[in-house]
Amino acid sequence: MSAIIGIYYSDERPVQCTDLDRMVDLVAPWPADDRGVWCSGSVGLGHRMFRNTPESFHERFPLTAPDGRLTLTADARIDNRDELIPQLAHDGRPRAEITDSDLILLAYQKWGEKCPDRLIGDFAFAIWDSSERKVFCARDAMGVRPFFYSHSGNTFVFGSSVEALLAAPGVPRDLNEMRVAHYFDGCLDDQTATFYRGILRLPGGHALAVDRAGCRVRTWWELDEGREIQMHSDEEYAEAFLSRFSEAVRSRLRSAFPVASMLSGGLDSSSVACVARGILQTENRAPLHTYSSVFPERGERFPSIDERKFQNAVTDRGGLLHHPIESDHLNPLHEGLWLHAEPNFSFNSYLDKAVFSAARGHGVRTVLTGYDGDTVVCHGTGLFNHLLCRGRFVRLLRESMLFSRAIRTPAWRVLWYHALRPSIPEWILARLHHRTQPGLMSRSLLTDDFRLRLDLDSPSVDAVAKDSASRSFRALHKEGILSGAMRGLSDVITPLAYDAAIEVAHPFFDRRVIEFCLAIPAEQKLRDGQTRSILRRAMSEVLPSEIRLRMSKGNLSSNFFMNVASRTNSTVIDVVSNPSQGLLDFVDAVKLRESWARFKADPIGSGWDGMNVFLAVILDLWLGNQMRGGMERK
Numbered sequence: 195m196s197a198i199i200g201i202y203y204s205d206e207r208p209v210q211c212t213d214l215d216r217m218v219d220l221v222a223p224w225p226a227d228d229r230g231v232w233c234s235g236s237v238g239l240g241h242r243m244f245r246n247t248p249e250s251f252h253e254r255f256p257l258t259a260p261d262g263r264l265t266l267t268a269d270a271r272i273d274n275r276d277e278l279i280p281q282l283a284h285d286g287r288p289r290a291e292i293t294d295s296d297l298i299l300l301a302y303q304k305w306g307e308k309c310p311d312r313l314i315g316d317f318a319f320a321i322w323d324s325s326e327r328k329v330f331c332a333r334d335a336m337g338v339r340p341f342f343y344s345h346s347g348n349t350f351v352f353g354s355s356v357e358a359l360l361a362a363p364g365v366p367r368d369l370n371e372m373r374v375a376h377y378f379d380g381c382l383d384d385q386t387a388t389f390y391r392g393i394l395r396l397p398g399g400h401a402l403a404v405d406r407a408g409c410r411v412r413t414w415w416e417l418d419e420g421r422e423i424q425m426h427s428d429e430e431y432a433e434a435f436l437s438r439f440s441e442a443v444r445s446r447l448r449s450a451f452p453v454a455s456m457l458s459g460g461l462d463s464s465s466v467a468c469v470a471r472g473i474l475q476t477e478n479r480a481p482l483h484t485y486s487s488v489f490p491e492r493g494e495r496f497p498s499i500d501e502r503k504f505q506n507a508v509t510d511r512g513g514l515l516h517h518p519i520e521s522d523h524l525n526p527l528h529e530g531l532w533l534h535a536e537p538n539f540s541f542n543s544y545l546d547k548a549v550f551s552a553a554r555g556h557g558v559r560t561v562l563t564g565y566d567g568d569t570v571v572c573h574g575t576g577l578f579n580h581l582l583c584r585g586r587f588v589r590l591l592r593e594s595m596l597f598s599r600a601i602r603t604p605a606w607r608v609l610w611y612h613a614l615r616p617s618i619p620e621w622i623l624a625r626l627h628h629r630t631q632p633g634l635m636s637r638s639l640l641t642d643d644f645r646l647r648l649d650l651d652s653p654s655v656d657a658v659a660k661d662s663a664s665r666s667f668r669a670l671h672k673e674g675i676l677s678g679a680m681r682g683l684s685d686v687i688t689p690l691a692y693d694a695a696i697e698v699a700h701p702f703f704d705r706r707v708i709e710f711c712l713a714i715p716a717e718q719k720l721r722d723g724q725t726r727s728i729l730r731r732a733m734s735e736v737l738p739s740e741i742r743l744r745m746s747k748g749n750l751s752s753n754f755f756m757n758v759a760s761r762t763n764s765t766v767i768d769v770v771s772n773p774s775q776g777l778l779d780f781v782d783a784v785k786l787r788e789s790w791a792r793f794k795a796d797p798i799g800s801g802w803d804g805m806n807v808f809l810a811v812i813l814d815l816w817l818g819n820q821m822r823g824g825m826e827r828k
Contacts, residue, residue: 195339195559195697196255197222197242197354198267200320201362202329204406205348209238213363218242221358224695232256232265237322237329239267246559246697247271248450253293263325264302268295269339269354270317273445273704278312295319302330310334310401310414314705315445318396320352328405335415336703337385337398337681340688344393345409355689356535359393366392369820374780375650377539378640378809382678389536398681415705417675419668423713428731431718435710436732442704443469446562447479454483454553455562456546457516459504460748461726462564464741465733466701470562471513472736483558484514485549487521489753496752504748507738517556519548526754526808527765532816534689539809541754543690550694560697565683569674570702571711571729574720576667578612596723600745639789639806641782667716675708755804759797766790769811776817781810 199217201209214231218240228243241255258265272278272294282300283292294315301309302321310332318339320331331352333341343352344365351362359365368391376384385397396402399415425431447453447470455467471482486505493500502518509516524544531538540546553561575597581590590613598605645651665673674680684698691698701707711719714728721727730742758766770790773783786807793803 195244195246195271196269197244197358197692198240198255198269198318198320199353199358199362200239200267200322200329200351201237202322202350202404203236203348204350204404206236207348208235209233210363211238214238214240216361217353217358220361221353221355222692224692228254230255232258232267234265234322234324239265239320239322241267244559244695244697246451247294247448248290249293251450252291253295255295257295257299259299259303263323264299265322265324266295266299266302266319268298268317268319270294270298270315270319271445271448271699272297272313272315272317273441273448274312274314277314307401307403308414316699316703318354326405328403330401330403331396332401332414333396333398335399335705335708336684336700337395338684338698338700338703340685341396342388342393343396343402345404346392350404350409355692356388356390356393360390360535366390368392371644371780372648374813375640375644375648377537377813378806380539382682385678385681395685399676417672417709417712419666419672419712421709421713422668422715423710424715428718428721431714431728432731432734435707435714435728436736438704438706438710439465439701439729439732440469440473442701442707443562444473445704446560446699446701447473449560451559452480452483452557453560453562454485454556454558456549456564457484457486457505457508458564458748459486459501459508459741460564461729461737461741461744462567462702464504464508464564464737465567465729466562466564467508467514468511468733468736469701475513481513481515483553483556484509484516485552485561486516486518487545487548487750488518489522490520491522492753492756498749499752501748504741504744507740511738515556517552519545519552521545521548522753523757524548525763525765526757527763527811530690530693531812532819535820536685536689537812537816538686538689539812540686541805541808542750543686545750546687547690547693550691550696553696554694558696560699561691562699562701563687565687565700565702566680567702567726567729569677569680570708571726572671572674572719573725574716574718574727575612575725576616576670577716577720578608579614579616580667580716582613582617593720593723597720597725598723600723639781639785639810641778641780644780668712671712675712751801752798755793755797755801758804758808759794765815766807766811769814770807773810774814774818776821777810777814780813786810 199221211231211233218229222242226242227245231240239256245251256265256267278297298319301312307330316338317334318341320329322329340354342356342359344359349364351359351365353359370389370391373387373389386394400411401414402411455470456463457467467484474482488502489499526544528544528547530547594605594608598608687698718728724730733742789803790807792800793807
């Protein structure tokens with residue numbers, strides 16, 4: 195993991211190295227293992243190095259090709275090295291000395307702008323092509339490595355963080371008010387927007403090229419929902435999944451330092467930890483560190499947050515350096531939520547922050563996660579509607595009965611919610627239930643003036659496009675994988691990891707795993723009443739049975755709500771009692787106090803109010819911090 199920056203002036207103005215130096219200093223908070231800038235007339239590149247893989251100790255950025263035509267800066271881990279090295283590296287160097295940045299530069303030399311198609315891994319990079327006078331940039335399929343940019347007139351600026359762009363000359367600091375509205379309703383559909391109108395994200399799976407003619411963004415990775423993998427048996431499917439998943443985990447264990455994994459006790463994180471443990475043992479490497487949030491006090495009152503039984507099922511098999519983190523009284527309102535260039539709205543980020551801090555103290559530089567196996571593997575409940583639409587009623591009734599027993603709910607509910615209801619157009623359901631535009635949270639705190647100014651109450655123009663009744667099981671699965679919620683995950687968690695100098699790695703986000711899971715038949719995802727059937731079957735010799743067969747999930751919201759509502763949480767009380775003028779431009783003070791009162795009276799039962807108060811407090815503190823930094827309100 196490294197952080198990268200760059201400036202290009204298409205009108206041939208010279209780039210000042212002092213501007214690049216300032217950007218490099220602010221792009222990331224960790225102490226740099228190496229740093230550097232490169233200027234050549236109207237273009238300049240820079241990096242802040244964070245060495246992790248063994249090969250990264252041979253990297254020097256920015257990297258210029260021997261003929262001087264190409265110069266690269268990159269934040270990358272390339273996983274298909276064994277495939278690429280024979281095709282690209284012919285200078286006789288030992289493989290251990292061929293860096294991932296070498297492979298990216300060689301791939302561009304051979305395949306040009308099509309090179310991202312050939313790269314497997316997590317990456318964000320920029321190449322200055324002096325022969326064509328252009329900058330070419332690309333981001334990995336799921337957007338694990340961050341990439342932000344600003345293009346205005348003849349100025350193109352990019353970086354791994356918004357902070358770096360705000361330090362560059364000429365980048366506007368205007369607040370994006372629509373992003374504020376989306377912040378309150380949890381809408382992440384716009385994968386390009388940031389809280390600044392003049393700064394954009396390059397979405398995962400996209401590339402851009404900038405030259406005198408302008409800035410052109412294109413999709414380089416698309417999921418083919420028409421592709422279907424056909425195998426001869428359930429066992430063959432399970433073996434194929436395990437092979438791909440194991441390789442995804444192995445790729446992310448390529449570190450010169452101790453490695454770690456989150457271990458919640460759920461199916462996803464436990465699968466990652468158990469596979470990683472086996473790989474490290476086979477390779478005679480140091481044992482895996484694992485980190486679990488535990489709630490010894492609140493777990494007795496709220497059993498749904500007590501996952502120790504499942505965590506212990508993994509750790510009792512040995513081969514791990516396990517670190518339980520007592521989290522009953524950790525404050526969900528930590529400074530990492532508002533001190534970055536964008537507010538962080540992750541409710542459980544305080545738990546991630548504690549893990550990253552502990553891991554860094556143990557010399558770890560890579561932490562594996564189980565995010566978001568639910569979506570990638572797919573629960574498979576779309577199978578019920580799939581069977582209904584194809585008239586396979588016997589199989590439908592059988593799976594409904596088995597699933598209803600597994601989740602302890604009546605079979606008629608299963609048939610209604612998962613078979614019949616998805617066939618009803620969304621606009622009909624909206625009218626029946628008098629629903630407004632959907633969202634994870636609520637816009638109920640927003641002022642009438644703000645809602646009117648942005649026309650927030652008009653019917654959603656996407657209502658027809660988002661209607662699930664007309665789309666196939668595989669199309670809905672694809673939509674979930676490519677959603678803003680999935681691809682936006684890294685932009686939420688990465689700043690917290692950056693603070694602790696930790697590289698986060700998500701095996702379920704591996705392109706090979708994703709493409710396989712989308713292409714297998716629906717029947718492989720839900721079988722005999724078990725959701726995510728292929729993962730459970732693939733892990734039959736890897737996971738403890740109490741985890742592999744569990745159909746429940748831990749719910750950590752109770753601890754979050756209790757800690758936000760705590761009488762000692764002066765941060766909330768200060769904001770609710772005396773909100774800033776910046777917040778009052780968006781949030782109604784009376785509604786905010788009413789939400790706080792309802793939430794204080796019943797923290798668990800009024801959780802919706804708690805989430806709204808949480809978001810309002812973070813936004814207030816963030817706005818104050820950004821106003822001090824010179825953000826403009828127009």
